[in-house]
Amino acid sequence: MKKILSLIFLLTISYLNISAQEFLPFYTSNYAGVTGIHQQPASIADSRYKFDISLSATSVGFYNNYMGIDPYVIWHPQLMKDLGNWEDLSYMKKNYNGKDKTGMFSLQQDLFSFMFTLSDKDAIAFTPSVRTILNFDNVSEEIATLADHGLDYPSLWGLKLKNTNFSLQANSWIDYGVTYARVIKGEGKHFMKAGATVRLSQGIISTYTFIKDLSYEFNQNTSDTLSIFKTDISYGASDNIYQVEDGKYNYRFLAYPSMTFDFGFVYEYRPHWMDFKYDMDGKTNLWRKDKEKYLFKLGVSITDIGSVHYRRNKMSRDFKADINNWYIGDLGFSSIQNFDSTLNKVFKDNFYDVPAKYNMNLPTAISVQADVNIWKGFYFNFSPYIALNRGSKDVNKVHYYSSWNMIPRYDSKWFGVSIPFQYTGLKQMNIGMGLRLGPIWIGSNDIISYLTTKNYRYGANVSAALKIPVMYGKPHDRDGDKVSNRKDHCPDVPGIWAMRGCPDTDLDGVPDASDRCPTVPGLKELAGCPDKDGDGITDDVDQCPDVKGLAAFNGCPDSDGDSIIDSKDDCPYNAGRPILKGCPDQDGDGIADKDDNCPTLPGTVENKGCPYIDSDGDGVKDSEDHCPSVKGPVENFGCPYNDTDNDGIPDKDDECPSMAGTAAFRGCPDTDGDGISDKYDQCPTIPGIPQNNGCPEIKKEEQEVINKAFDNLEFETGKAVIKTSSFISLDELAALLKRKPEFKLLVAGHTDNVGKPETNMLLSKNRTMAVQKYLLGKGIEAGRIRTEWYGSTKPIADNSTPEGRQHNRRVEMSIVFE
Numbered sequence: 001m002k003k004i005l006s007l008i009f010l011l012t013i014s015y016l017n018i019s020a021q022e023f024l025p026f027y028t029s030n031y032a033g034v035t036g037i038h039q040q041p042a043s044i045a046d047s048r049y050k051f052d053i054s055l056s057a058t059s060v061g062f063y064n065n066y067m068g069i070d071p072y073v074i075w076h077p078q079l080m081k082d083l084g085n086w087e088d089l090s091y092m093k094k095n096y097n098g099k100d101k102t103g104m105f106s107l108q109q110d111l112f113s114f115m116f117t118l119s120d121k122d123a124i125a126f127t128p129s130v131r132t133i134l135n136f137d138n139v140s141e142e143i144a145t146l147a148d149h150g151l152d153y154p155s156l157w158g159l160k161l162k163n164t165n166f167s168l169q170a171n172s173w174i175d176y177g178v179t180y181a182r183v184i185k186g187e188g189k190h191f192m193k194a195g196a197t198v199r200l201s202q203g204i205i206s207t208y209t210f211i212k213d214l215s216y217e218f219n220q221n222t223s224d225t226l227s228i229f230k231t232d233i234s235y236g237a238s239d240n241i242y243q244v245e246d247g248k249y250n251y252r253f254l255a256y257p258s259m260t261f262d263f264g265f266v267y268e269y270r271p272h273w274m275d276f277k278y279d280m281d282g283k284t285n286l287w288r289k290d291k292e293k294y295l296f297k298l299g300v301s302i303t304d305i306g307s308v309h310y311r312r313n314k315m316s317r318d319f320k321a322d323i324n325n326w327y328i329g330d331l332g333f334s335s336i337q338n339f340d341s342t343l344n345k346v347f348k349d350n351f352y353d354v355p356a357k358y359n360m361n362l363p364t365a366i367s368v369q370a371d372v373n374i375w376k377g378f379y380f381n382f383s384p385y386i387a388l389n390r391g392s393k394d395v396n397k398v399h400y401y402s403s404w405n406m407i408p409r410y411d412s413k414w415f416g417v418s419i420p421f422q423y424t425g426l427k428q429m430n431i432g433m434g435l436r437l438g439p440i441w442i443g444s445n446d447i448i449s450y451l452t453t454k455n456y457r458y459g460a461n462v463s464a465a466l467k468i469p470v471m472y473g474k475p476h477d478r479d480g481d482k483v484s485n486r487k488d489h490c491p492d493v494p495g496i497w498a499m500r501g502c503p504d505t506d507l508d509g510v511p512d513a514s515d516r517c518p519t520v521p522g523l524k525e526l527a528g529c530p531d532k533d534g535d536g537i538t539d540d541v542d543q544c545p546d547v548k549g550l551a552a553f554n555g556c557p558d559s560d561g562d563s564i565i566d567s568k569d570d571c572p573y574n575a576g577r578p579i580l581k582g583c584p585d586q587d588g589d590g591i592a593d594k595d596d597n598c599p600t601l602p603g604t605v606e607n608k609g610c611p612y613i614d615s616d617g618d619g620v621k622d623s624e625d626h627c628p629s630v631k632g633p634v635e636n637f638g639c640p641y642n643d644t645d646n647d648g649i650p651d652k653d654d655e656c657p658s659m660a661g662t663a664a665f666r667g668c669p670d671t672d673g674d675g676i677s678d679k680y681d682q683c684p685t686i687p688g689i690p691q692n693n694g695c696p697e698i699k700k701e702e703q704e705v706i707n708k709a710f711d712n713l714e715f716e717t718g719k720a721v722i723k724t725s726s727f728i729s730l731d732e733l734a735a736l737l738k739r740k741p742e743f744k745l746l747v748a749g750h751t752d753n754v755g756k757p758e759t760n761m762l763l764s765k766n767r768t769m770a771v772q773k774y775l776l777g778k779g780i781e782a783g784r785i786r787t788e789w790y791g792s793t794k795p796i797a798d799n800s801t802p803e804g805r806q807h808n809r810r811v812e813m814s815i816v817f818e
Contacts (some may be wrong), residue, residue: 024405025420025433025434025444026436028383028418030048030292031049031411033047035057035467037113037127037262039369040299040369041195042264042265042301044115044124044181045123045193046183048413052115052467052470053468053469054112055468057108057441058108058109059463060106061106061463063426063428063461064102064459065103065428068094068095071451071454074450101136101141102137102426103458103459107132108131109131113125113127114126115179122180122183123182124178124181125177125181126176126177127197129174130172131175132172133171134170137166137168142156142161157219162216167210167211169207169210169398172203172205172206173201173308175199175200175260177198179197187273189273190267191268192268194263194266195263195264196261196262197263199260199261200257201258202255202256203310205238205241206360208234209233209234213232215231216228224329225328226326230320232318232321233318233319234317234395237312237315238312239313256310256357260304260305260307260362262302266298266299268298276288276291280475280482281482288474289472290471290472292373296371296372297370300367300368300369301369304364307359308360309357309359310359317347318352319347319351320347326346360396362398363398365402367383379409379410380406380409381405381407382407384403385400403424405421406421413471414436415437419432419448431448432445432448441463441467444461479493479494481493481496488501489502490502506520506522508522514528517529517530522538533546533549535547537549537555541555544557553565560572560575560576561575563578569581569583571584571594574593576592585599586600587600595609596608598610615629616632616638618632644658645657645658646660647662647667648663649666654666656677671684672684674688676690680694702736706815710811713726713729713811718763720766720767720769720770722774733745733813734778745784747771747812747813748787748814749764750795750811751808752795753805754799754805761791
């Protein structure tokens with residue numbers, strides 16, 4: 001019995017944990033990649049990785065505050081002899097300080113985890129892992145001493161001893177994690193990102209023992225007799241451990257999935273953020289994805305939220321132990337069944353009912369990560385780690401220990417080294433080291449402590465990873481023209497993106513290598529040379545670069561086709577002879593037509609090309625010219641025609657001889673410019689159409705509104721009162737006038753010849769005014785309504801018949817323009 005207790009205690013007390021996080025030497029690195037997710041889910045957004053695969057990553061360790069080892073023996077393993085004889089190991093030290101003993105063992109194995117960047121803002125990861133944690137808490141020094149000595153410690157016999165909240169918890173489970181992280185604010189000095197991991201957690205196995213207020217006493221003469229006083233004990237295991245027919249217990253995998261979570265947020269202060277922007281391959285404002293941009297970074301995360309679901313196996317028990325002088329000298333627990341049978345026999349009447357299901361709470365923790373970019377790859381990190389779920393009343397839990405971590409490091413793309421300083425919840429100081437050597441990572445939380453100190457160490461830790469990292473590279477632009485080498489057709493000569501990195505000095509869309517005029521903007525079809533006049537002849541060979549010309553004349557024009565270029569042709573639009581500088585000579589008298597007063601008759605130079613004297617040069621010889629000193633037409637005997645209005649059109653041809661006009665309108669003006677001369681334009685000051693005699697067009701639907709108003713207008717018999725049945729048509733007329741502000745309305749009243757003329761004249765007036773008043777009431781300006789009344793003076797039908805008189809009683813409405 002003594003050996004069994006001693007072995008159980010010493011084995012258990014050695015399974016004690018890395019007192020804070022897994023992968024401590026690596027998770028602060030900016031190249032942590034998928035490994036950093038366990039500490040900060042937001043870390044993969046805006047990371048240095050395109051994608052990162054962790055083929056395998058392992059972290060294992062143990063720490064405690066009871067059993068220490070001389071670090072010298074770690075480096076001289078041949079000194080480790082007779083491990084079974086714990087009491088005689090000179091290189092082991094037991095910490096007797098009167099305080100409870102505690103510790104924890106942890107193992108994490110990541111299985112083919114990977115992450116990849118979706119965009120500048122998003123990243124996703126998948127992280128399957130197997131994790132094991134064993135906690136041993138609140139073990140009194142008396143129990144540790146008794147167990148260590150196999151109960152053979154007489155000075156503790158005969159004493160009533162107590163132990164509060166004795167706890168032994170173990171949990172092993174599988175996580176299938178999916179992480180999503182996103183940049184929340186990416187531009188400017190203040191950068192933020194957040195991430196979350198959602199895990200499907202499945203239990204592998206768990207066990208627990210919890211004794212709330214243990215009160216016990218060994219017989220003062222022997223350790224074979226034990227008394228336990230009113231003590232509540234809970235112990236059990238998951239139903240993965242099951243009993244087979246021969247009474248032994250085996251393991252089976254039974255999973256009851258649960259959802260667990262991590263959440264993280266990161267803030268970065270980037271005072272020089274613009275230094276990490278660049279333009280490349282036609283895109284602007286790109287981030288340098290291979291560079292860290294922050295001066296200071298602060299992260300906050302909460303991890304392992306939730307619990308793993310289990311069902312208790314049949315040997316799980318909650319009971320009250322209250323027994324005096326229990327003889328334990330002949331107990332020998334050869335199997336779990338034997339242990340369970342003994343408890344059943346002794347405490348059967350004190351068992352409580354326990355629920356079939358239970359949850360093992362995960363080691364929830366809050367972490368703060370503060371990181372300072374010191375200089376060119378050198379960083380300093382301070383990360384307090386606050387472990388939760390450590391309450392003494394929680395029977396089913398595993399937990400980490402809080403710690404304070406300071407981690408200076410050097411980070412580069414393929415190499416990194418960190419020196420973590422860790423002060424743990426066990427009040428121990430550890431100094432470790434982590435190395436990143438390309439795809440191989442190896443580290444320890446306390447390797448330096450083992451190398452540099454002679455003090456006994458109370459645990460050890462090691463972590464390693466094998467990765468396939470694919471990182472963002474720096475932009476490669478050999479010639480500095482903002483076109484990447486792989487897309488640059490001229491990688492050694494600065495160019496522009498439009499030319500795929502080749503130079504285009506004149507920016508005409510033709511690369512210099514193909515540009516015949518590389519310093520002057522030109523046309524692609526002319527090999528990059530300009531052609532200002534658009535004649536298809538480049539300016540460098542075009543003797544008339546500003547005027548369209550012909551290739552035969554080196555780009556100069558010959559408008560009249562006489563083979564004399566226009567710049568040297570005195571008559572560029574009339575074909576002529578070279579001797580007359582390109583001017584014609586119809587009569588062949590050697591005098592150019594432009595200088596020949598008689599171009600169709602051979603003449604003399606003295607007579608200005610005429611065979612006779614013509615003083616005024618009007619083609620009428622002076623002997624026949626009635627006005628020899630004033631030019632005039634032949635048919636008027638050399639005298640000019642009168643032009644009263646001085647419009648250049650003789651009165652004989654001028655339809656408006658007293659008003660200046662144009663030849664297009666035979667001497668008449670067109671004041672409103674509507675193409676209809678004022679003589680025939682009924683609206684000479686308002687542009688109109690020929691169909692309406694120069695007045696504006698009145699559309700068919702508009703005329704129908706006017707006709708309708710006229711047709712529907714009725715008055716009370718013998719009165720100037722408009723019937724209500726006429727209002728709708730008048731309202732439509734008013735609406736038309738509002739839409740057409742250029743329209744004016746002529747309202748003319750008429751009567752038949754029944755009655756006195758003066759009475760009829762008054763009635764026609766009043767009815768005309770009644771229509772005007774109605775339209776004024778609808779918002780039509782008074783200046784747009786012209787009223788006339790004629791009584792019975794303008795009949796349109798025979799007044800001798802009733803039908804004729806009815807037609808004559810009317811108020812006419814028509815559109816006029818002024």
